[in-house]
Amino acid sequence: MDGGAPQGYASAALAGGDLWSAYYNQAGLAQIKGVSAGVFYNNAFMIPELGTGGAVVAVPLGKQVLAGSIRSFGYSLYNEGKYSLAYARILGENVRVGVQFNAQTVRIGEGYGRKSVFTVEGGLSYDAGKHVTLSAHVYNPNQARLHTYEDERLPALLRAGARYTFSEKLFLEADVWKPVNHDPQLRIGTEYWIHELIALRAGVSTGAFQSYFGAGVKLGKFELDISSAYHSVLGFSPQLALAYHGK
Numbered sequence: 001m002d003g004g005a006p007q008g009y010a011s012a013a014l015a016g017g018d019l020w021s022a023y024y025n026q027a028g029l030a031q032i033k034g035v036s037a038g039v040f041y042n043n044a045f046m047i048p049e050l051g052t053g054g055a056v057v058a059v060p061l062g063k064q065v066l067a068g069s070i071r072s073f074g075y076s077l078y079n080e081g082k083y084s085l086a087y088a089r090i091l092g093e094n095v096r097v098g099v100q101f102n103a104q105t106v107r108i109g110e111g112y113g114r115k116s117v118f119t120v121e122g123g124l125s126y127d128a129g130k131h132v133t134l135s136a137h138v139y140n141p142n143q144a145r146l147h148t149y150e151d152e153r154l155p156a157l158l159r160a161g162a163r164y165t166f167s168e169k170l171f172l173e174a175d176v177w178k179p180v181n182h183d184p185q186l187r188i189g190t191e192y193w194i195h196e197l198i199a200l201r202a203g204v205s206t207g208a209f210q211s212y213f214g215a216g217v218k219l220g221k222f223e224l225d226i227s228s229a230y231h232s233v234l235g236f237s238p239q240l241a242l243a244y245h246g247k
Contacts, residue, residue: 019032022058131165134162135163
């Protein structure tokens with residue numbers, strides 16, 4: 001599960017433009033104006049062994065942005081790690097592009113070993129009008145191989161979406177996620193700043209249907225985000241995130 005504030009609106013974040021774009025669509029990093037950083041922790045279904053944590057730092061250099069991020073899932077007997085370096089830039093007035101290179105690891109405890117592979121991902125974001133942003137992203141198009149046994153590979157993921165921004169306070173976004181060899185998923189989310197310091201978020205996703213909700217509070221250049229997914233059978237997946245936006 002990817003991290004940061006977007007979980008509150010079902011991770012429908014392909015058109016986003018802040019440091020959390022490192023986890024969703026690296027093209028959005030190009031909109032960052034100042035050095036930014038963030039950390040998050042998610043506890044899927046409130047099971048400690050299914051915890052996911054991560055951190056990201058983004059540094060703008062003119063029309064270009066460099067970002068580094070890490071993400072870790074699991075516990076001592078099974079762990080997945082992802083260590084990433086991203087590059088994003090603005091092309092013209094309405095187009096942003098980004099690419100990210102990842103070193104990913106899978107480790108199984110009690111001497112079963114560790115495997116490392118390299119993956120790539122990238123995307124673009126296009127302002128189709130004053131209120132509409134279109135976006136697309138691809139992860140691991142070459143389906144990096146984990147093991148020759150049964151040709152085990154990391155799956156590829158294709159994503160596309162559209163965001164309608166009503167104002168600086170409110171947007172609605174719908175994204176389609178298509179994992180290779182699995183049915184597509186639809187994610188719909190919204191964010192509304194009820195006050196310049198407080199945001200409310202909500203969303204839904206199909207597949208294994210889940211609902212999402214969350215809130216954000218600005219504390220100067222810092223932002224504290226609390227959110228959760230909810231599955232009718234498996235329960236809640238709470239998350240806490242803290243970000244510094246150096247705008």
